Amino acid sequence: MEDLSSFLSPAYDWIKVIHILAVISWMAGLLYLPRLFVYHASVPAGSERSELFKVMEYRLFRFIMGPAMHVAWFAGLLLAIILEAWEDGGWFHAKLTAVVLMTVFHAYCGRLVKAFKADKNVKSEKFFRISNEVPTLLMVLIVILVVVKPF
Incomplete structure (x- = not known):
């Protein structure tokens, strides 16, 4: 793994830029799609x-x-390889768990898109208003874990 890390290291800053841009785009969608569901x-x-x-x-x-x-996943995994983040402590494992939960929420949104498309939505506006907070809470947790590295 060290060979791969050494190979990727010169591209670290660019991989980080790509990761940040992808995360911003993904989060924008995760914050906006449930709002569209509210209106829909x-x-x-x-x-x-x-x-x-x-x-x-x-x-x-x-x-x-x-x-x-x-x-975001691909670039994030490359960054984890470069930094050997899995050896850095519990913060990385907690962050990875939160990102997996974000991915599960993403997949759930995909199911909701299909339900709306088939005119089979059974959820209320209130449900979607509350569900809109899930990615926000996960995002806050992820940012704290990455920046503060509390454990």
Whole structure:
């Protein structure tokens, strides 16, 4: 693994830039998509506005959030290899757990996009308002873990 780390080290700053940009894009989608669900849940299924929300949700999820998540994961794993972060203490394992939970939330949003597309949403506006806080809380936790490294 040290050979790979040595090979990647000169590109560290660029990998970090790519990672940060991908995380920003992914988070923007994770914060915005549940907000779209709030508005979508308030309009009648099959209405013109509902059809517009379906297009917006699908495109956000498929063309922005999905690619951003994959790039964030790939670049993040490269950074972990370069830094040998798994040896750095519990903060990295906690961060990785939070990122896995963020990925699970992302996948759940994908299921919701499909439910709305099929006019089969059964969740309320209130549910989506509350679920909108999940990525925010995970993001705060991840940033604290990365910057402060409390353990």
